[in-house]
Amino acid sequence: MIINLKVHQECNTTLGTLFYRFISENFAIYIEADDDSIHYAELPDNIITPDIKDDAIKTKGYFIYPSQLFANVAARANSNESLNTDLADIFAAIENSASGYPSERDIKGLFADFDTTSNRLGNTVKDKNTRLAAVLKGVAGLYFGDAHSGDFESNHIDLFGDAYEFLISNYAANAGKSGGEFFTPQHVSKLIAQLAMHKQTRVNKIYDPACGSGSLLLQAKKHFDAHIIEDGFYGQELNHTTYNLARMNMFLHNINYDKFNIQLGDTLIAPHFDSDKPFDAIVSNPPYSVKWIGSDDPTLINDDRFAPAGVLAPKSKADFAFVLHALSYLSSRGRAAIVCFPGIFYRGGAEQKIRQYLVDNNFVETVISLAPNLFYGTTIAVTILVLSKHKTDTTTQFIDASGLFKKETNNNLLLDTHIDEIMAVFDSKANVEHFARSVPFEQVAANDYNLSVSSYVEARDTREVVDIAELNSDLKTTVARIDQLRKEIDAIVAEIEA
Template identity: 35%
Template sequence: MVLTAEKKSLIWKTLNETRGKIEPAEYKNYIFGLMFYKFLSNKAQAWLNNQLHGESWENIWQQNPEKATRFMQNKLGYVIRPGDMFSDWQEKINTDQFNISNVSDAIVRFNQGVSPNAKPEFEGIFDDMDLTSNRLGSNTQTRTKTLMDWIGLIDKIEIDENTDVLGDLYEYLIGMFAANSGAKAGEFYTPHEVSDIMARILTAGREDMPEYSLYDPAMGSGSLLLTTASYMKNDGVRGAIKYYGQEVITTTYNLGRINLMMHGVEYNDIHIHNSDTLSSDWPDGVTDGVDNPRMFDAVMANPPYSLKWDNTNREDDPRFKSGVAPKSKADFAFLQHGLYHLKQDGRMAIVLPHGVLFRGAAEGRIRKQLLEENNISAVIGIPPKIFTNTGIPTIIMVLEKNRMEDDVLFIDASKGFEKQKNSNKLRNEDINKIVDTYLNRKDVDKYAHVANLDEIKENEYNLNIPRYVDTFEPEPPVDVDKLVSDMQETDTEIKQLNGEISSLMDDLVGADAVAQQQLDEIKGLFNEK
């Protein structure tokens, strides 16, 4: 089943009508939480239907709750008890037996029923649903009514249990909530068009790898991870693709975990942390008793731009061997962290502000070393107003750890977009042109240039795109003869119109002497022309 644009718009309209006074940034926590609980309930129910051969889950549970718990945990990583399914809530609503405690108690029992090896993926995932908040209502009765409305809404908008459809719906709603949540939207959302460019570049020529590891050190909603995985042949094969990520904001971290699982990623393929990437290096792994950094086939990131960070005592941190980024701008710190965790034959793509291309001091020294070690493969300038949280123009920088070539591909894609009401959007033809140009790696007039290291040295390691890609379009020459002819034709039309107006005014007569005098003065103006 395909989720059409019309269906998406209807869903968003319906959601807005039930939001009440709750801000979109907070409302999404309840909507996504309920969507996810229904997803987990339906997944559990579908598995039980295949396992129990007509026997009821309630009977199995009554016979031996401990054994029934292990039975579901071993497969799903969690257990939902009889009476706590989403469908049970609906039944209670239909029979006027529902209370908000049905939901709060079910969530408590869900948390208790998560298996130990699945706790990193499920623990606290519903914590952002504050069911005691006065925003839901001033008392238990009104809060119960609010939740009943939302449960009924979720039941109506969820199409089926196809993870492609659910994932598509979830991604769409993330985008809509981002667009309506102001500046903070950038904490969790990278537009799909940008994700698509990065994903296609990262996976080009590697789509058939039987196993693939992904890492996003500022993962937000996890959309970059999911989009990149979608281009792999083994996408959806359990154990073939491993998803790693880190996110400092807890609410966004929960959003990302939900997004991955709603797209059908199994819990034991997800390895994400709720922590500060720059202050505590992760991921790492223990091999033969020795703690070693973990390396990945692909690293992708859209970190917060020019973030202030604590850069004290970082000189001995192996991630920052090229230099320590200034405390007022963490852009290169995120880049270096990602590059450090890249495999020798891996590929990295990161969204950054233009300032990283030309700023001096510590950033200039870091940039110089990255260039001399051939780490920077491409610099792609994308249009302004692409992101919901900023209008500044940004770049996608592509890096590799063990390149032999010393050149850098510069692409100026800043003019290829469709203008919308308050933003710009990359079209399919814009995305295809960027990716094709990257893969072909050849000069394109007024669009792309491959610069060798000598040329970059001549520019003092400044990577500002206009230094390498000349997009200047000369003004067309003025046709003087046509200009004179147009002026004469316009003058003739003016005289003709003045004559017609003067003729019409001759028929006018003033109502009194003063009015007649004013009318004569106006007629005189037209007679002079």
């Protein structure tokens, strides 16, 4: 019997990727043999030839031996006295497998934040291994479909990718203010993705200049068929740990190394992808009002991203620096949907001048105010700014969506019905009382380029309507009743005194 091992882009067999999908489903090795009962996880490591390993790395970007697969590591976890160091060796082996290949940059340092020998897991090796084994067994208990029958795809869900995002979101929810720095809730991500890709039958590529853990980019993948995003997913992230989370998130959602490009660094000072622009879709939830070098670096005013506005964003508030960066990277047919701190839409000074530049050049398509407490780490009611370079008129649309939310214990939620309502009016550009209004350029300019939604959309008066006539009648009845009670009390007092 001849066993022919070949690498394939999709995973529908008995494999196992890191924590199940990273050590199996993404690393797809098909086994063609006379005997269908032969599975890669059951093979000895020495059966893997250099050619097989080379083909696997060229296709998937990394290599995992059968003994390193999740299923095998988890099966012997409870009895493995060197589990913690074995896991560390496996992570290192996965990274090293990409050395010298095109995927090296995408894999290198991927597990730098996975310290399986840390004392945080326990004071002794036994304690560490006990905790690690419990984690492995817990993940092994999740149902990913029948591995041997190739039932992963028939589930129509991305269980491990979604579980990974679920864990990140729960960490973000309990991380205080920093939680919002690396994770955008999925319900908000869905709205942002739809805004950025509205009515586009295809986009060349999608970009997030402050990508965090990649949740906004991945929401675009979830919401649209894979073929619509032709050249992949691009992002830059300043925080090293979050940068690694984003890369893992891509692999765990079955995005191959040659279909994403996540870079580490400061987007405002050392931007990547200048040679890859323009982008047809840009999504972003940059940090709110963070400090940056701004005017302390005199060269920035000549930067292609900031020079057209004629002024830099304030050093203490980099919000508009991110906006101008995104605009610079946007294609003539694309849209950018950016979550912004609401103060930038009405403050004066440099921010007012930047708003004037955006409005005068007809880049602002829509400004949407959202409900409070939708994001982790902040209760403020943020605003979404939608930029476009292909507007057909000079009006600016304002949408007051602050009343669209479902109240939850910790954070409010945007339901699908809320998103549909926002997208319907975004598409039609219709004027809807107390909800949406398209404002002519002249009116925005006359209002000192104020882009605050409340300046153009009158809020609904939710105060109780009082019927004065009815109230007056009730008062007369009450006064009469009081007079009658006084007479009765006076009569009782008189009788007692007598």
